[in-house]
Amino acid sequence: MTSALRLSSRSSEVDGPASPPSMMERVTLIMDLFDRPQTHLTLESVSRRTHLPRSTTHRILDQLVRLDWLRHTVAGYTLGSRALGLGGREIGHSALRAAAAPHLLDLAVRTRMVVHLAVLDGPEIYYLDKVGGRAAVDIPSKVGGRAIAHCTGLGKAMLAWLSPEEIDTRYAQLIERRTQHSIGHLGQLHRELGLVRRRGGLAIDRGECFPELGCVGLALRGPAGPVGAISVVGDGRSSLELVAPLVVGAVRAVSEELFGLPESYRRDVSDVLG
Known part of the structure; x- marks a missing residue:
């Protein structure tokens, strides 16, 4: 899924510049990393693995925490109550x-x-x-x-x-x-x-x-x-x-x-x- 999302971020014109992923695609890129309930990732790790800017990653992570999709612990970010409830x-x-x-x-x-x-x-x-x-x-x-x-x-x-x-x-x-x-x-x-x-x-x-x-x-x-x-x-x-x-x-x-x-x-x- 992650590779498909990266491909979708490219412009439909072969020679045109690549366009940034939509917000939904960015959120999906991040959530895909948390493939197990025990997974804990730092901000730097999430930014590096999604190839998203650190500031953008931090802003999305902060929103996901506020909405309970993720939790922020001393060990890093992990799945929150909403994600576990699914x-x-x-x-x-x-x-x-x-x-x-x-x-x-x-x-x-x-x-x-x-x-x-x-x-x-x-x-x-x-x-x-x-x-x-x-x-x-x-x-x-x-x-x-x-x-x-x-x-x-x-x-x-x-x-x-x-x-x-x-x-x-x-x-x-x-x-x-x-x-x-x-x-x-x-x-x-x-x-x-x-x-x-x-x-x-x-x-x-x-x-x-x-x-x-x-x-x-x-x-x-x-x-x-x-x-x-x-x-x-x-x-x-x-x-x-x-x-x-x-x-x-x-x-x-x-x-x-x-x-x-x-x-x-x-x-x-x-x-x-x-």
């Missing part, structure tokens, strides 16, 4: 599930426990996968189901890497509780997320979502923040911390396959592993 979200979920699948199975076999893969969706988590054989029947979660994020290890693992301001916008002062052990107010949530960060991202839930069950989770972190999380679920009275190194290993393998492994992530997981 199907990019499901494409991203499929890629995440495919990359994680063998590692989830290995983790379930090695721990003999139930393993979850989930993504963050507002104040909730959305389960993408669940592995655990017969044991999975006893865990009241399902693929395609949802749970309150701050009541789960999966959710807390992802929320910990959002800014305090973003946490404030996701939650009201009164926070919904699932059990008597659930976090009940915003201040308590901020303290818990601080503890998760001090543990290198490791989040633990003991009876906060489902009575008598517990889990240990860790986020999958891309260039712009958490894109998902993996957890192992078991008896809330058991020493869940013992399986933490296996969870870290699975998350590390999936993250490296999807994004490479940034140095900051290496330091965080080395803190968890001790």
Whole structure:
């Protein structure tokens, strides 16, 4: 499509000067670069690859951000909520599930426990996968189901890497509780997320979502923040911390396959592993 658009920018007269692409063609040239939900590009990269002037590129990118077709993050420009709403979200979920699948199975076999893969969706988590054989029947979660994020290890693992301001916008002062052990107010949530960060991202839930069950989770972190999380679920009275190194290993393998492994992530997981 990109080459066709470049050809269309030429004058219909063979010997005449080339005319600049229309605005619609320029926007299409730019959006074509974001072929995956995880793609992040800088202004300079977009300008170079589309052969558009830097000033023109910046102006179009700024308009696309204001209209939510793109987002501007510390890692560069990436698809925004409007683009993801057209199907990019499901494409991203499929890629995440495919990359994680063998590692989830290995983790379930090695721990003999139930393993979850989930993504963050507002104040909730959305389960993408669940592995655990017969044991999975006893865990009241399902693929395609949802749970309150701050009541789960999966959710807390992802929320910990959002800014305090973003946490404030996701939650009201009164926070919904699932059990008597659930976090009940915003201040308590901020303290818990601080503890998760001090543990290198490791989040633990003991009876906060489902009575008598517990889990240990860790986020999958891309260039712009958490894109998902993996957890192992078991008896809330058991020493869940013992399986933490296996969870870290699975998350590390999936993250490296999807994004490479940034140095900051290496330091965080080395803190968890001790």
